[in-house]
Amino acid sequence: MREDQLKEKLPVGWQDLEIKSFSKLPSTNDWTKKYLKENDTEVLVVAKEQTAGRGRSGRSFYSELDEGLYFSLGVKTPNISPTDLPLYTIATASAMMQAVEEELSLELEVKWVNDLFYHGRKVAGILTEGLTDPKTNTIDSLVIGLGLNLVGSFSKLDKKIETTAGTLYEDLPKNFSVENLLASFLKYFLSYHRNLTEKAFIPVYEEKLLGIQEDIYYIRKNRKYYAKIKGISHEGKLMIRNQENKIEELAAGEIHFSSQQFAKD
Ligand code: BTN
Secondary structure (H helix, E strand, O other): OOHHHHHHOOOOOOOOOEEEEEEEEOOHHHHHHHHHHHOOOOEEEEEEEEOOOEOHHHOEOOOOOOEEEEEEEEEEOOOOOHHHHHHHHHHHHHHHHHHHHHHHOOOOEEEOOOEEEEOOEEEEEEEEEEEEEOOOOEEEEEEEEEEEEEEOOOOOOOHHHHHHEOOOOOOOOOOOOHHHHHHHHHHHHHHHHHOHHHOOHHHHHHHOEOOEOOEEEEEEOOEEEEEEEEEEOOOOOEEEEEOOOOEEEEOOOOEEEOOHHHOOO
16 A cells, blocks of 8 residues: 555545555554554554454454455544444444445445445454543544455365455456545545534445344343344444334344355354
């Protein structure tokens, strides 16, 4: 990734975004956290490879593909509440799906909350983390990390990942430009970030949501419940119709698709 080339393409209103590019880092999220503690500027950190990529729930995120895009955005969010964090994950997912469509003409789908899919396989994951100001004890900035699998194989990994993860391409197209993809992503993300309360990303996300009207199950207090997905609430929660035919909202935890199509969950 060429820092100077991306700098030229930054959206109006974010030309002061700091851009850092590395061939290899342990984790762009960890690098960004440290940067935000020491600097007042917002930053985009991109790496071609990560040696300690982190996923949600303490899992690791495989980041050593032949071609991968691993990046973190460090943004200042002085007025945010912890319940807004999932909204940033949703805004990020929406912005990346729009950028992939605009720049690569590929249509992605999303599995609530943070997984992007292409042809039934997970091709990207998002990890949003809040940083707390020790003086005020409130979240004052966010690190939003996204890993996008472009080209390569997962055959070195265990069978479960090999059959669920995918890449966008077998070979990178000649005209592929990581700078154009990121510039497009930043354009969409910035409008969502600056106008968070408008929540314009909710309908974008819902349109691409996997499993609408599909049967799912979720685990709560060690019990398994079956439900159907209805959509996304304004707070970014998953709306489901439970077995008593009532609408409920799921805030955290993981859903599982029951149908065959998504059995590779
Ligand atoms: C998940 O699928 O559980 C989330 C994966 C998030 C991975 C990205 S890659 C860039 C950034 N740096 C990390 O260590 N993790 C995120």
